[in-house]
Amino acid sequence: MLKRIIQIIGLVFGGMIGAELSDTVRGGAMWTESSQGLLQYSGTYYSSVGLGAFCGLAAATLLAGPVVRFMQQGTERAAGLPTVELVSGAAGLIGGLAVSALLYPALSGLSGVWLFVPAVMTLFFGYMGLRIGLLKKDELAIGYSAYMSTRIAKEPEQEESWFEEHKILDTSVIIDGRIADICKTGFIEGTLVIPEFVLEELQHIADSSDLLKRNRGRRGLDILNKIQKELDVRVLIYEGDFEEIGEVDSKLVKLAKVLRGKVVTNDFNLNKVCELQGVSVLNINDLANAVKPVVLPGEEIIVQVIKDGKEHGQGVAYLDDGTMIVVEGGREFIGSTMEVLVTSVLQTSAGRMIFAKPKLLEKAQ
Numbered sequence: 001m002l003k004r005i006i007q008i009i010g011l012v013f014g015g016m017i018g019a020e021l022s023d024t025v026r027g028g029a030m031w032t033e034s035s036q037g038l039l040q041y042s043g044t045y046y047s048s049v050g051l052g053a054f055c056g057l058a059a060a061t062l063l064a065g066p067v068v069r070f071m072q073q074g075t076e077r078a079a080g081l082p083t084v085e086l087v088s089g090a091a092g093l094i095g096g097l098a099v100s101a102l103l104y105p106a107l108s109g110l111s112g113v114w115l116f117v118p119a120v121m122t123l124f125f126g127y128m129g130l131r132i133g134l135l136k137k138d139e140l141a142i143g144y145s146a147y148m149s150t151r152i153a154k155e156p157e158q159e160e161s162w163f164e165e166h167k168i169l170d171t172s173v174i175i176d177g178r179i180a181d182i183c184k185t186g187f188i189e190g191t192l193v194i195p196e197f198v199l200e201e202l203q204h205i206a207d208s209s210d211l212l213k214r215n216r217g218r219r220g221l222d223i224l225n226k227i228q229k230e231l232d233v234r235v236l237i238y239e240g241d242f243e244e245i246g247e248v249d250s251k252l253v254k255l256a257k258v259l260r261g262k263v264v265t266n267d268f269n270l271n272k273v274c275e276l277q278g279v280s281v282l283n284i285n286d287l288a289n290a291v292k293p294v295v296l297p298g299e300e301i302i303v304q305v306i307k308d309g310k311e312h313g314q315g316v317a318y319l320d321d322g323t324m325i326v327v328e329g330g331r332e333f334i335g336s337t338m339e340v341l342v343t344s345v346l347q348t349s350a351g352r353m354i355f356a357k358p359k360l361l362e363k364a365q
Helices: 002-028 035-080 083-107 112-135 137-153 171-176 178-185 196-206 211-230 248-259 268-276 284-290 359-364
Strands: 166-169 191-195 234-238 262-265 281-283 300-304 315-318 324-327 337-348 351-358
Touching: 002 035, 083 112, 166 248, 171 178, 171 196, 171 211, 171 262, 178 211, 178 284, 191 196, 191 248, 196 211, 196 234, 196 248, 248 262, 248 268, 262 268, 268 281, 281 284, 300 315, 300 324, 337 359
Parallel strands: 166 191, 166 262, 191 234, 262 281, 324 351
Antiparallel strands: 300 337, 315 324, 337 351
């Protein structure tokens, strides 16, 4: 079908070119006004149109195959491009052509060699607009994402827009899985932003040849699927990327600055980088430490000593939430459940540590 259309276009344009050549010849030749002269002119005109149409059809037939293949390849390549690149490139191209159209009236009076200046100008501004649009695709994507999230955040009955802070998830906190439980309780407000480059990293981990990494990656993908399908939270998949930045952590920091959001993580190093660059952080480990049961010196708790401590005579026990208890003189009670008296509590970056001694020793004293 497309080949037939190209042949018809070649036929029509060939006939038009033949007619133009015939008029040019007529203007330079002397034709008599007699019936014989008119007949001769008519024969020359129609012969030129027919010859031009035939040449146009022949040229279109020869070029139809390569042109169709070129258009199919171009269509396939365009279909494979991300939507963000297509939209930004089209917007830039339209802008460049609009600038060219505005300047055309000033150049329409040119003649001779300068007759081709408007065409060259159109090509130049169109190409420049296309390139600028592609280079600005990240900013356009960020702006669109922010606009859509604001539209989603707006209540149906509320006309005024209100600022909604984005929560940007990193790879480690997704694999950790506790973010799903936190969202389920309703403590996370706003929109969860899942960058596409984080999804790519998760996919890469899930496809790893290492069994442990592969299980971690699949767990992360399962957690995201649970958040999207089972929990009542807004989720935004950010499709943009910062190609000039190589590290995923640096991309997260950049995205948080652009969206004015917070990074949700349990990565200690990313936490420090965000603090240094003025980006707000929600650290899951800090939250877990904050909600652990408060144990004060002098309280009595029942624990089971399970192993030796680092120092001589020490025993180690754990609370249900994983808090480690160092029991002085508890080595001889390994494997038994006993009541201990809390002597001190130490808060570290790794968590809370409790020091205690057996209550039996306290009574003996």
